[in-house]
Amino acid sequence: MVEIVKKFDDLYKKLSSSRFLRKDGLGGEIPFFISPYKAEQELKVAESIQLLKKKLDTAGVPILEINLYDLVCEILDEKGGVERMFRVEKKKSKEKFLRALQSSLNIHQVLMPRIEKKILESEAKIYFLTGVGLVYPFIRSHNVLNNLQNIAKEAPTVMFFPGDYDGHSLNLFGLLKDDNYYRAFNIDKIEAK
DSSP states (O other): OHHHHHHHHHHHHHHTSHHHHTTTTOTTOOOEEEEEEOGGGHHHHHHHHHHHHHHHHHTTOOEEEEEHHHHHHHHHHHTTHHHHHHHHHHHSOHHHHHHHHHHHTOIIIIIHHHHHHHHHTOOOSEEEEEOTGGGTTTSOHHHHHHHHTTTOOSSOEEEEEEEEEOSSEEEETTTEEEEEOOSSEEGGGSOOO
16 A cells, blocks of 8 residues: 555656656657556556546646546447447357457557547646556557557656566566567656656
8 A cells, every 4th residue: 555655656746747748858769658566456556546647637737548448348339339249259259259359449440549539639748548457358558559659649658557567578467478568668767857
């Protein structure tokens, strides 16, 4: 508990700094940051993210939270609802169901255009990407980050990641090594200025 409180106090200092908001000191890299945490802390982290958003908003730093799980539910509701997907799941093998789900949520034709629309309609100074663990395995974090590079350029993006990130590899839940992703900074290793 104390660890989470300290982490989010530090995040507030970093995210509210003018240096961070100006995207200074990135050496030409994209303004992507990963905030890893232990998967078993999911509920406390989710609560802390909401408190951080309110605190930043009060300080004049509006946040756009893109919760991948909520976004997926929204898309599936528009395509016949979650109940329809449950019926598909009963009829098909795991592999075919996963393909059907990934087709409904096609990253290029469905998911990224929806995220881009949210970003364009937003006045946010920082984008939060949440719900990453809840959408595994049908949406992979490195795919989202790779595709966000062309969309989320105006403001820094912070992905809250339930697992480990060493600056090269994403390790979901501390158990599942995702493809390498080296273009983001581990926000825990950045000094608040």
